[in-house]
Amino acid sequence: MTAPAHIAMFSIAAHGHVNPSLEVIRELVARGHRVSYAIPPALAGKVAETGAEPKLWNSTLPGPDADPDAWGDSLLDNVEPFLDDAVQALPQIAEAYRGDEPDLVLYDIASYAGRVLAHRWKVPAISLSPCMVAWDGYEQEVAEPMWEEPKKTERGKAYYARFKAWLEENGITLHPDPFMGRPDRSLVLIPRALQPNADRVDERVYSFVGACQGDRGNEGDWQRPAGAEKVVLVSLGSAFTKQPAFYRECVKAFGDLPGWHLVLQIGRHVDPAELGDLPGNVEVHGWVPQLAVLRQADLFVTHAGAGGSQEGLVTATPMIAVPQAADQFVNADMLQGLGVARKVLTEEATAGTLRSIALALVDDPEVAARLAGLQARTEKEGGTQRAADLIEAELRR
Numbered sequence: 001m002t003a004p005a006h007i008a009m010f011s012i013a014a015h016g017h018v019n020p021s022l023e024v025i026r027e028l029v030a031r032g033h034r035v036s037y038a039i040p041p042a043l044a045g046k047v048a049e050t051g052a053e054p055k056l057w058n059s060t061l062p063g064p065d066a067d068p069d070a071w072g073d074s075l076l077d078n079v080e081p082f083l084d085d086a087v088q089a090l091p092q093i094a095e096a097y098r099g100d101e102p103d104l105v106l107y108d109i110a111s112y113a114g115r116v117l118a119h120r121w122k123v124p125a126i127s128l129s130p131c132m133v134a135w136d137g138y139e140q141e142v143a144e145p146m147w148e149e150p151k152k153t154e155r156g157k158a159y160y161a162r163f164k165a166w167l168e169e170n171g172i173t174l175h176p177d178p179f180m181g182r183p184d185r186s187l188v189l190i191p192r193a194l195q196p197n198a199d200r201v202d203e204r205v206y207s208f209v210g211a212c213q214g215d216r217g218n219e220g221d222w223q224r225p226a227g228a229e230k231v232v233l234v235s236l237g238s239a240f241t242k243q244p245a246f247y248r249e250c251v252k253a254f255g256d257l258p259g260w261h262l263v264l265q266i267g268r269h270v271d272p273a274e275l276g277d278l279p280g281n282v283e284v285h286g287w288v289p290q291l292a293v294l295r296q297a298d299l300f301v302t303h304a305g306a307g308g309s310q311e312g313l314v315t316a317t318p319m320i321a322v323p324q325a326a327d328q329f330v331n332a333d334m335l336q337g338l339g340v341a342r343k344v345l346t347e348e349a350t351a352g353t354l355r356s357i358a359l360a361l362v363d364d365p366e367v368a369a370r371l372a373g374l375q376a377r378t379e380k381e382g383g384t385q386r387a388a389d390l391i392e393a394e395l396r397r
Helices: 015-030 041-048 075-096 112-121 138-147 154-169 176-181 244-254 290-294 306-314 328-337 351-362 365-380 383-396
Strands: 006-010 034-039 053-056 104-108 125-129 186-188 206-208 230-235 260-265 282-285 299-302 319-321 341-343
Touching: 006 015, 006 112, 015 034, 015 041, 015 104, 015 125, 015 306, 015 383, 034 041, 041 053, 053 075, 075 112, 075 154, 104 112, 104 383, 112 125, 112 176, 125 383, 138 176, 154 176, 186 383, 230 244, 230 290, 244 260, 244 351, 290 306, 299 306, 299 351, 306 319, 306 328, 306 365, 319 328, 319 351, 328 341, 341 351
Parallel strands: 006 034, 006 104, 034 053, 104 125, 125 186, 186 206, 230 260, 230 299, 260 282, 299 319, 319 341
Antiparallel strands: none
């Protein structure tokens, strides 16, 4: 039995960072802990549904439904906004917690302010990672080659100088790279099967708890149409959805395929009219209750985000992975390596390619057997219950 405590969670206004934490937060509240959650207003309602208390602050990042072009194209374009946001968020969040400091901090990997505040408050901190984590050798194999050129530029030097100065102002002597990528303690909210070089991950620091998804009943339901022999869900997640040409290829691939039904999620940045005339077996939505659809689907065409990838594994759904950005390319490679998906680059995702891969995947008994095995392995990782147990273990220390 763990005594009730005040646990504070810190995240950013991005669905892919907030969603993985929600069931863990819900479980901690159910166990009698007081949980506060520092979050911008755009996602405060989603947080409040868990029973946690939103602590509001204003973010400078593009919003959760912003046009993906707002993130820029280069590595520095992608990372600078997170530092800018953290610097301006820190005094807001510190003020929100004045006189109400927690016993333990949970923080998303993109919430630099969370780790800084835990240091200032001298309380234990646990990183919640919604995606893959660093392994022994990660810096030499991935980070250093990726940053070699940007670090030589004046802009890159200024970014690191500002980051280092901000950390030092808050009493942290770590270099920015390990500050961001090497937590003292971390719960990894993905199946271990999706982690590259999992055998080289330090399990004294990182605990893989697998999918923490809950029943998602509050997101709504979806019913498989009568007569649909095969159902395919196409979704590029919540951020990188501005792909009308790709969606048109999906309609061509599955729209006149006998016995098939296509569920197409297009997000906020594509007008359904851009897709042209649609056959009767195609339904188009800005958003769908993804897990509810996947539980009845035969194929998932996904951008291979960490959340979607594990939902495909948990529901044992064959996948066509069409990565768009960031870690999605690595996730797509992992899924293909597991033998449960095929990776297709966006520019190669023609109607003919999508259709031929789909027909091969959904009728392959070996793919089905691999998915069943991965589904069972993922369930054994413990999910929400084990995550909450490990957090309470840190409290007992």
